[in-house]
Amino acid sequence: MKKLLAIAGGALSVYLVIVLFIAVIPSIELSQTPPGPGVQPLTPLEAEGRAVFAADGCGYCHTQQVRPLPEDKAFGRPSAPGDFAYQTPELLGSERTGPDLTNVGSTKPSDVWQYIHLYDPRAVEPESIMPNFKFLFRVVDQVPVGDTAVPVPAAFAPGAGKVIPTQKAKALVAYLLSLKQQPIPGYAGHAGAALAAPVPAPGSAAPATPAGGAGYRYDAAKGAALFMANCSACHQATGEGIPGAFPPLKGNAAVDNPDPTLHIHTVLQGAHGVTIGGVEYTSVMPPFAGQLSDEDIANIVNYERSSWGNHAKPVTSTQVAALRAKGE
Amino acid sequence: MAVTVQDLPRTANAPVARTGGDGRESSKAVTGHTERDDHALANVFTAYIVSATFWLLFATAVGLLLAFKFGAPDFWAERYLTFGRLRPIHTNDTFYGWASIALVGLAYYVAARSSGTKLYSIKLAWWGLALFNIAAIAGTIALDLGYNWGDLEYREWPWPIRLIFFAALLVTAWNLIATVARRSSEDIYLSNWYTIGAVLWTCIIAIVAILPWYQHGLGQVAISGYYMHNAVGMWFTPLALGVFYYAIPKILSRPIYSYALGVLAFWTNLLFYPLLGAHHFLFSPLPWWLQTIAIVCSVGMLVPVWGGSANYLLTMRGRYRDMIHSYPLMFIFVGVIGYLFGSTQGTVEAFRSMQAIWHFTNFTVGHSHLTMYGFVTFAAWGGIYALLPLATGKSPGRLGIALHFWLALVGSFIYVISLSIGGTVQGLDWVHQKPFLQSVVDMQPYYVWRGVGGMLMFVSHGVFAWNVWRMTSGRPGNAASPILGPGEQGVTA
Numbered sequence: 001m002k003k004l005l006a007i008a009g010g011a012l013s014v015y016l017v018i019v020l021f022i023a024v025i026p027s028i029e030l031s032q033t034p035p036g037p038g039v040q041p042l043t044p045l046e047a048e049g050r051a052v053f054a055a056d057g058c059g060y061c062h063t064q065q066v067r068p069l070p071e072d073k074a075f076g077r078p079s080a081p082g083d084f085a086y087q088t089p090e091l092l093g094s095e096r097t098g099p100d101l102t103n104v105g106s107t108k109p110s111d112v113w114q115y116i117h118l119y120d121p122r123a124v125e126p127e128s129i130m131p132n133f134k135f136l137f138r139v140v141d142q143v144p145v146g147d148t149a150v151p152v153p154a155a156f157a158p159g160a161g162k163v164i165p166t167q168k169a170k171a172l173v174a175y176l177l178s179l180k181q182q183p184i185p186g187y188a189g190h191a192g193a194a195l196a197a198p199v200p201a202p203g204s205a206a207p208a209t210p211a212g213g214a215g216y217r218y219d220a221a222k223g224a225a226l227f228m229a230n231c232s233a234c235h236q237a238t239g240e241g242i243p244g245a246f247p248p249l250k251g252n253a254a255v256d257n258p259d260p261t262l263h264i265h266t267v268l269q270g271a272h273g274v275t276i277g278g279v280e281y282t283s284v285m286p287p288f289a290g291q292l293s294d295e296d297i298a299n300i301v302n303y304e305r306s307s308w309g310n311h312a313k314p315v316t317s318t319q320v321a322a323l324r325a326k327g328e
Numbered sequence: 329m330a331v332t333v334q335d336l337p338r339t340a341n342a343p344v345a346r347t348g349g350d351g352r353e354s355s356k357a358v359t360g361h362t363e364r365d366d367h368a369l370a371n372v373f374t375a376y377i378v379s380a381t382f383w384l385l386f387a388t389a390v391g392l393l394l395a396f397k398f399g400a401p402d403f404w405a406e407r408y409l410t411f412g413r414l415r416p417i418h419t420n421d422t423f424y425g426w427a428s429i430a431l432v433g434l435a436y437y438v439a440a441r442s443s444g445t446k447l448y449s450i451k452l453a454w455w456g457l458a459l460f461n462i463a464a465i466a467g468t469i470a471l472d473l474g475y476n477w478g479d480l481e482y483r484e485w486p487w488p489i490r491l492i493f494f495a496a497l498l499v500t501a502w503n504l505i506a507t508v509a510r511r512s513s514e515d516i517y518l519s520n521w522y523t524i525g526a527v528l529w530t531c532i533i534a535i536v537a538i539l540p541w542y543q544h545g546l547g548q549v550a551i552s553g554y555y556m557h558n559a560v561g562m563w564f565t566p567l568a569l570g571v572f573y574y575a576i577p578k579i580l581s582r583p584i585y586s587y588a589l590g591v592l593a594f595w596t597n598l599l600f601y602p603l604l605g606a607h608h609f610l611f612s613p614l615p616w617w618l619q620t621i622a623i624v625c626s627v628g629m630l631v632p633v634w635g636g637s638a639n640y641l642l643t644m645r646g647r648y649r650d651m652i653h654s655y656p657l658m659f660i661f662v663g664v665i666g667y668l669f670g671s672t673q674g675t676v677e678a679f680r681s682m683q684a685i686w687h688f689t690n691f692t693v694g695h696s697h698l699t700m701y702g703f704v705t706f707a708a709w710g711g712i713y714a715l716l717p718l719a720t721g722k723s724p725g726r727l728g729i730a731l732h733f734w735l736a737l738v739g740s741f742i743y744v745i746s747l748s749i750g751g752t753v754q755g756l757d758w759v760h761q762k763p764f765l766q767s768v769v770d771m772q773p774y775y776v777w778r779g780v781g782g783m784l785m786f787v788s789h790g791v792f793a794w795n796v797w798r799m800t801s802g803r804p805g806n807a808a809s810p811i812l813g814p815g816e817q818g819v820t821a
């Protein structure tokens with residue numbers, strides 16, 4: 001009996017001590033971590049959305065933690081302890097089958113995009129393998145007062161009727177849009193990205209392809225890669241946008257224009273509620289001034305000005321810098 | 329080498345073959361308990377294995393469906409069949425349905441036999457089985473209805489359901505300890521160290537995980553890191569090692585190579601394993617010291633892993649050719665190799681430089697299948713094929729076991745290799761800062777191969793179910809006894 005007591009009791013007490021010091025005490029202490037500057041509690045609607053996020057297992061494919069590694073720069077600044085003060089349950093996740101969502105409310109701030117993407121991810125990302133969440137939407141003949149139909153592209157829309165989000169979809173999108181990293185005062189990592197050296201893009205090993213005229217060259221491969229990473233989710237690889245949701249860049253009066261001011265300004269500062277070609281777009285375009293350098297923005301702008309039949313005069317990073325200096 | 333067990337006092341209760349005339353094993357010679365006790369033990373052991381087999385079939389059918397969805401994301405995307413609801417059902421049911429129930433069933437049988445006594449309470453064992461099943465059924469329903477506790481891996485069940493699981497653990501701990509307390513000799517056989525340790529530690533894990541009032545935000549992350557790995561390493565690992573310590577000597581009719589090495593592995597596992605959980609959160613905002621301790625202890629794990637594996641392999645020394653005669657031994661051999669490779673891989677993965685590439689990729693999924701399948705599940709199968717026929721006096725056909733073995737082995741090879749290569753490709757895509765979608769596109773062929781491997785694994789589970797049926801409800805005596813003689817070269821009993 002003594003022996004049994006020694007083994008069972010010994011193993012149990014050693015384990016208890018270890019658990020106290022490796023798990024329980026650190027957890028109690030870390031639970032007191034104060035919120036970082038600007039980190040806010042969730043609104044009731046956002047909290048409801050977080051429950052939908054957990055119930056439908058979004059966290060199994062999408063992380064919410066940005067590591068201090070170059071490869072994670074695309075998802076925002078490195079996560080800080082104060083970012084998680086109101087995150088219970090924590091949704092840091094363990095797998096990135098899909099992209100990290102820490103800052104998705106800043107990079108994809110358009111609720112219209114979020115709705116279309118949830119309804120059918122392939123409507124905006126043809127190569128996505130995310131399941132559709134059509135069960136969070138209803139198809140109705142008449143859009144009820146106070147609701148707005150989701151402008152699902154015709155190829156992906158139901159044969160008849162309008163798609164409207166359910167309460168759960170609205171809550172989920174509210175939660176996704178609440179996922180915004182707050183700038184940390186004095187942190188010079190990403191906030192100062194405009195000044196930092198540009199991130200090497202895929203294909204940059206290949207020599208820059210000369211493009212554009214007037215004795216001026218830009219890196220077409222880099223422009224294409226940056227466009228695919230930052231712009232194509234809404235404007236699409238074809239440059240045609242999504243009718244009623246996201247404006248086309250192909251033949252767009254601001255893009256295919258000898259004067260690049262409006263084009264550059266829009267990329268730098270974003271846009272909201274603009275009318276293009278007689279169509280009013282309610283969706284939000286995020287500003288890129290904080291994330292991309294002058295050179296990167298010039299590359300994107302030049303890619304857009306020389307693709308899909310557009311033939312506008314190329315711009316230089318100096319022009320971008322000048323407009324950036326002017327501010328909004 | 330004619331060493332009998334009596335020559336080795338420290339293994340007095342080692343798995344000696346006490347096979348009766350009908351092929352059933354009994355220990356009545358030792359304690360004088362009745363044949364009814366043997367029947368009762370056989371019945372409850374059978375019930376655990378049958379129940380676990382059901383969960384294996386269900387959980388891996390769900391797994392196969394999930395694998396298919398990677399290529400066809402719109403297939404069965406309805407609310408109750410959406411990927412994110414089925415994924416935790418797959419993991420929780422393989423953990424708490426299949427592996428837990430099978431290994432606890434084995435632990436009961438091993439505890440009674442190695443202690444030369446009857447089970448303390450057959451009734452409690454049935455209660456435990458009922459509680460494990462109620463928890464798994466309720467957990468499955470809850471997850472499918474969307475009651476998921478924050479996608480926190482392996483602790484997604486709502487807390488009342490985890491309390492039911494906790495009750496099952498308490499019942500099991502009580503019953504195992506009380507059984508070993510009645511042992512007929514002074515020494516406690518190694519297997520029981522591991523299994524009793526496992527249930528006691530897991531009771532602590534369950535409490536730490538359930539109590540909500542002290543874990544918020546980042547504090548909860550600390551518990552997630554702890555929980556995710558302790559639920560595996562302090563539960564399934566020691567339970568499966570307990571099977572090894574009993575079944576290998578049993579099949580070979582020779583004592584374990586080194587009792588002392590087994591004890592060393594026990595205490596070093598206890599020292600290092602609980603501390604390594606935070607290696608799932610390297611580069612996260614968790615304190616750097618917590619992450620560094622996790623890495624150091626991941627390296628420390630090489631002591632129990634290599635020590636334990638060496639002990640098993642040395643017990644088999646000179647008898648490898650006998651595996652031709654014993655599929656149970658082959659299952660166990662694969663389990664030992666899975667333990668050695670899977671755990672060593674875990675150590676390598678834990679380095680920051682490696683995590684920078686493999687973290688968040690499918691490499692981790694490959695790793696978890698190498699360990700939970702290649703190690704834990706093969707160990708459980710080896711134990712079942714070695715011990716269930718001794719309890720029931722019924723054997724599966726040799727062809728059935730062979731088919732199960734090769735399908736499962738080839739399937740899991742394809743599964744693990746495809747995800748390991750694919751995960752590396754995925755990680756390198758990120759390191760080279762390609763657009764994220766590139767990593768999704770590049771994974772496609774590997775997802776297909778994973779599905780092929782998964783399909784073979786699932787078919788093998790169907791064969792296993794058939795074998796279980798033959799070991800429990802079929803006619804007696806299809807294949808030879810799983811126990812090999814003590815001879816030098818493949819003398820079957």
